[in-house]
Amino acid sequence: MLSSVLSKSQCAACKFCCSFRRQSLWETPLFPPEVVEKLSKPNEYGVVGVFRAVDNLRCNNTVDEPQKNCAGRLVLENNYRTDDPEEEVPCTFLDPQKGCILKGEDKPFDCSIWPLRIMNKDGKLVIALTPTCSAIGAVPSQALVELVQNGLGEKIFEYAKTHPYIVKEYKEGFPIIL
Numbered sequence: 039m040l041s042s043v044l045s046k047s048q049c050a051a052c053k054f055c056c057s058f059r060r061q062s063l064w065e066t067p068l069f070p071p072e073v074v075e076k077l078s079k080p081n082e083y084g085v086v087g088v089f090r091a092v093d094n095l096r097c098n099n100t101v102d103e104p105q106k107n108c109a110g111r112l113v114l115e116n117n118y119r120t121d122d123p124e125e126e127v128p129c130t131f132l133d134p135q136k137g138c139i140l141k142g143e144d145k146p147f148d149c150s151i152w153p154l155r156i157m158n159k160d161g162k163l164v165i166a167l168t169p170t171c172s173a174i175g176a177v178p179s180q181a182l183v184e185l186v187q188n189g190l191g192e193k194i195f196e197y198a199k200t201h202p203y204i205v206k207e208y209k210e211g212f213p214i215i216l
């Protein structure tokens with residue numbers, strides 16, 4: 039979705055947003071219920087993910103299957119090998135050579151809009167830039183602002199209406215674009 043301002047080769051060479059320090063676990067990928075269902079058992083990718091329901095109240099669940107039909111956050115907490123706060127663990131679906139192994143239909147929307155984020159700032163939804171993407175930079179370029187203002191922002195707001203779990207609390211230092 040950001041291919042006009044961020045090339046695939048830049049992302050392939052970096053993969054920063056697919057690895058997580060403990061302090062970044064709030065950013066691990068969020069998957070819709072049908073993809074959680076698919077990826078939490080043996081699947082075409084040969085990799086099974088572990089997920090935690092992100093919003094139990096909205097799940098269409100049952101007592102017997104409390105996590106069924108829930109959107110899920112990928113659980114990586116148990117993959118750290120040291121106590122070093124700088125240690126990074128890769129996303130379960132990251133291949134060190136090929137990058138993300140997921141096809142477009144299974145890739146989280148959140149990943150496809152990185153480093154953009156939809157956030158709740160004082161009760162209002164905003165589109166903000168995560169300032170740590172080295173390719174995009176900490177300040178939104180004119181090209182990125184135009185991309186967001188000319189349709190992408192609206193697409194993100196629309197997606198969040200049906201997938202409200204992607205909305206994050208606003209963080210200081212994230213420039214607001216829309």
Ligand code: SF4
Binds near residue numbers: 132138140
């Ligand atoms: S799902 Fe794919 S794009 Fe998203 S963090 Fe994992 S490897 Fe990266």
